[in-house]
Amino acid sequence: MQRFIAVRVLQSLLAILVMSVIVFGLARISGNPLDVMLPIEALPEDYERLTQYWGLDRPYHEQYVTFVTKAAQGDFGQSLKYQGKSAMGLVVERLPATLELAGFALLISAILAVPIGVLAAVAKDSGWDAAAKVVALLGQSLPVFWLGIMLMWIFAVWLDWLPSSGRGGLKHLILPAITLGWFQVAAIMRLVRSSMLEVLDSEFVKLARVKGIPEWKVVWKHCLRNAGIAPLTFFAIIAGVLLTGTVVTETVFTWPGLGLLVVDAVRSRDFQVVQAVVIIFAFIFILCNLLVDVLYAYLDPRIRY
Amino acid sequence: MPQLTSTRTLPWYAIPWVVDGWRQVKRYPLLSLAILVFVLVIPAVFAPWVAPHDPYFGSLSNRLTPPIWQDGGTMEHILGTDKLGRDMLSRIIYGARVSLTVSLIAIFVGGIIGTVLGLMSGYFGGKLDAVIMRLVDISLSIPTILLALVLVAAVGPSFGTVITVLIVLLWARYARLTRGETLAMKERDFIARARVAGASHTRIMVRYLFPNVVNSLIVLATLQVGYVILLESTLSFLGAGLPRAEPAWGVMVADGRELIVTAWWVSMFPGIAIMLTVLSLNLLGDWLRDHLDPKLRNL
Numbered sequence: 091m092q093r094f095i096a097v098r099v100l101q102s103l104l105a106i107l108v109m110s111v112i113v114f115g116l117a118r119i120s121g122n123p124l125d126v127m128l129p130i131e132a133l134p135e136d137y138e139r140l141t142q143y144w145g146l147d148r149p150y151h152e153q154y155v156t157f158v159t160k161a162a163q164g165d166f167g168q169s170l171k172y173q174g175k176s177a178m179g180l181v182v183e184r185l186p187a188t189l190e191l192a193g194f195a196l197l198i199s200a201i202l203a204v205p206i207g208v209l210a211a212v213a214k215d216s217g218w219d220a221a222a223k224v225v226a227l228l229g230q231s232l233p234v235f236w237l238g239i240m241l242m243w244i245f246a247v248w249l250d251w252l253p254s255s256g257r258g259g260l261k262h263l264i265l266p267a268i269t270l271g272w273f274q275v276a277a278i279m280r281l282v283r284s285s286m287l288e289v290l291d292s293e294f295v296k297l298a299r300v301k302g303i304p305e306w307k308v309v310w311k312h313c314l315r316n317a318g319i320a321p322l323t324f325f326a327i328i329a330g331v332l333l334t335g336t337v338v339t340e341t342v343f344t345w346p347g348l349g350l351l352v353v354d355a356v357r358s359r360d361f362q363v364v365q366a367v368v369i370i371f372a373f374i375f376i377l378c379n380l381l382v383d384v385l386y387a388y389l390d391p392r393i394r395y
Numbered sequence: 396m397p398q399l400t401s402t403r404t405l406p407w408y409a410i411p412w413v414v415d416g417w418r419q420v421k422r423y424p425l426l427s428l429a430i431l432v433f434v435l436v437i438p439a440v441f442a443p444w445v446a447p448h449d450p451y452f453g454s455l456s457n458r459l460t461p462p463i464w465q466d467g468g469t470m471e472h473i474l475g476t477d478k479l480g481r482d483m484l485s486r487i488i489y490g491a492r493v494s495l496t497v498s499l500i501a502i503f504v505g506g507i508i509g510t511v512l513g514l515m516s517g518y519f520g521g522k523l524d525a526v527i528m529r530l531v532d533i534s535l536s537i538p539t540i541l542l543a544l545v546l547v548a549a550v551g552p553s554f555g556t557v558i559t560v561l562i563v564l565l566w567a568r569y570a571r572l573t574r575g576e577t578l579a580m581k582e583r584d585f586i587a588r589a590r591v592a593g594a595s596h597t598r599i600m601v602r603y604l605f606p607n608v609v610n611s612l613i614v615l616a617t618l619q620v621g622y623v624i625l626l627e628s629t630l631s632f633l634g635a636g637l638p639r640a641e642p643a644w645g646v647m648v649a650d651g652r653e654l655i656v657t658a659w660w661v662s663m664f665p666g667i668a669i670m671l672t673v674l675s676l677n678l679l680g681d682w683l684r685d686h687l688d689p690k691l692r693n694l
Contacts, residue, residue, distance in 0.1 A: 101532060109537060112542070112545065113545055116549035119550060126549045227678070230673075230677060231670055231677055232670055233629065233645075233670065234629070235629060235633075235648060235649075236648050236662065236666030236669065239648065239655055242655060243655050243663075247655060247659075254655075334538040334540050337540050337544070338540070338629060342652065353635075355548070356544050356547055356548045356633075356635060357634055361549070364545060364548045365545070368541045371538060371541050372537065372538055375538045376536055379536055
C-alpha cells in the first residue's frame with residue numbers, strides 16, 4: 091500500500107515536471123522566447139523587463155531553474171493584457187467562478203445520472219435501457235461547445251427563460267452547468283448501470299427480497315449503497331475532466347473563470363498568464379488522478395503496483 | 396424479443412420501435428455506414444465537384460442569407476450563408492475534407508509511433524519497457540486541451556499544430572494496447588520456434604507479432620476517429636486548432652456563436668455534421684469491436 095502510494099506520488103510529480111518542461115520548452119521553441127511571451131505591440135521596456143525577470147540572457151538550464159523556482163512560489167510573471175496584475179493574482183481571482191461552475195455541473199450530472207443508471211439496470215434490456223444507451227451514445231457524440239450554443243439559442247434567445255452569458259445568480263448557472271455536465275452524465279450512468287447489475291445479482295439482494303422488503307427499498311437502499319463505491323471513486327476523475335472542460339463551456343457562455351482567462355490569454359498572446367493557468371490546471375488535474383488511484387487502492391485491496 | 400411478449404404490461408417508455416430500431420442499428424452498421432459515406436467520405440473526397448460555391452470567398456451583399464425554407468432563403472444557398480457571405484453548404488462539404496484529413500493523418504502517425512514503441516516495449520521488456528510505459532502514463536495524465544492551448548500560444552494555429560497535438564495525445568493508447576498483446580503473445584511456441592529458426596528480433600516483431608495485434612489496432616483506430624474529430628473541432632472552436640479562415644466545422648460553429656441571435660444556422664449545421672459523423676463512427680466502432688475483437692469490451 092505505502093509503496094503503491096509512494097510510486098503514484100512520484101509519478102504525479104514527474105508528470106507535473108514534464109508539463110513544466112513542455113511549457114518551458116514551447117516558450118523557447120522559436121529560438122527567442124520573447125517572441126512568444128510578448129505580443130507584437132509590446133514596448134522595448136517590456137523586452138528589457140522580461141529578459142531581466144526570467145534571466146533570459148543566461149543558459150537554458152539556469153533559465154529552467156529560475157522558471158521552476160518562481161513557479162513553485164506561485165510566481166508566473168505579470169500579465170501584459172491586464173496591466174499591473176500578476177498572472178497568479180488573476181488565477182486566484184478567477185478560480186472561484188470556475189469551481190462554482192464545475193461543482194454545480196458535478197451536482198447536476200450526479201442527480202441526473204444516478205437515477206437513470208439505476209433504472210436502466212433494473213429494467214435491463216427494456217426500452218428504458220435502450221433509451222439510456224441512446225442518451226449515453228449522444229453524450230459521447232455531441233460536441234460540447236455546440237450543445238452549449240444550441241441550449242443558449244433555445245432557452246436564452248428563443249424562449250427567453252434564462253440569461254445567455256455572464257455570471258450572476260442561479261439562473262446564470264443552469265445552462266453552463268448542463269453543458270459542462272452533459273458529457274459526464276453518460277459516463278456516470280454507464281458506470282452506475284454496470285455496478286448495479288452486479289449487485290442486483292448477489293445473494294443479499296435475493297435474501298432481502300425473500301424477506302419481503304418492498305422492491306423500491308431493495309433497489310434504492312440496499313443495492314445502490316453497495317453499487318455506489320465504484321462510481322464514487324470515478325467522481326474524482328470526473329472532477330478533473332470537468333475542470334478542464336470548463337475551458338470550452340466558459341468560452342461559450344463567457345463565464346468569467348479560469349477557462350475563459352486562458353483562452354483570452356492565448357488570443358491576445360499573454361503567454362505568462364497562459365503558462366500560469368496551464369500549470370495550475372495540470373496540477374489540479376494530476377492531483378485528482380492521484381486521488382482516484384489512492385482511493386481506489388484503499389477501497390479495493392486487489393489493486394497492487 | 397422475449398421481454399416484449401412477457402405477461403408484464405409494457406411501461407410507456409418501452410416503445411417497441413425504439414427497442415427494435417436500436418437492435419437493428421446495433422446488428423447491422425448499414426445506417427451508420429450510409430451516414431458516414433454521405434456526410435464525411437463523399438464530401439471529403441469529391442469536395443471541389445460537389446460543393447456549389449467557393450468555401451473561402453463569398454459576396455458580402457449575400458451575407459447571412461437564411462436557409463432555403465426560411466423567409467428570404469434562396470435556391471442559390473440551400474443552407475444559407477455566413478457573415479462574410481460564404482455558402483454554408485460548401486463550407487460544410489470542405490469541412491468534411493478538413494476533419495477527415497486531420498484525423499486520418501493524426502491517427503495513422505500516432506498509431507505507427509505507438510505500435511512500434513509498444514512492440515519494442517513488450518518484446519524486449521526490461522529498462523526500455525519501464526521507460527516507455529512511464530512515458531505512456533505521463534502522456535495519458537496530461538490534460539488534452541491545455542497542451543493544445545500552450546502549443547498554439549507558442550507557435551500559432553495551423554494544420555501542423557493540431558496534428559502534432561493529436562499525435563502526442565494518441566500514441567500512448569496504441570503503445571499500451573500493443574504492449575499488452577505482445578506480452579501475452581511472446582511466450583507462445585511459434586515465437587520461440589521462429590527464434591530457433593534464426594529469425595531476427597525485427598523480423599519476429601514485424602512478421603509474427605504485428606499481424607496478431609493488427610485487429611485490435613484497427614478497432615482502436617476506428618473507435619478513435621470519432622473522438623479525434625470531436626477533439627479537433629473543439630480545439631478549432633477555441634481558436635487553438637485550425638486557423639480562422641479554414642472551413643473546419645469547429646471554426647464554423649465558433650463563427651456562429653456571436654450570431655446566435657440573428658443567424659442560428661451558422662452554428663447549427665456544422666454542429667449537426669459533427670454529431671452525425673461522430674455518432675456513426677462510434678456505432679461503427681462498437682460493431683467492429685464486437686465482431687473483430689470482443690475482448691476489447693472495456694476500451
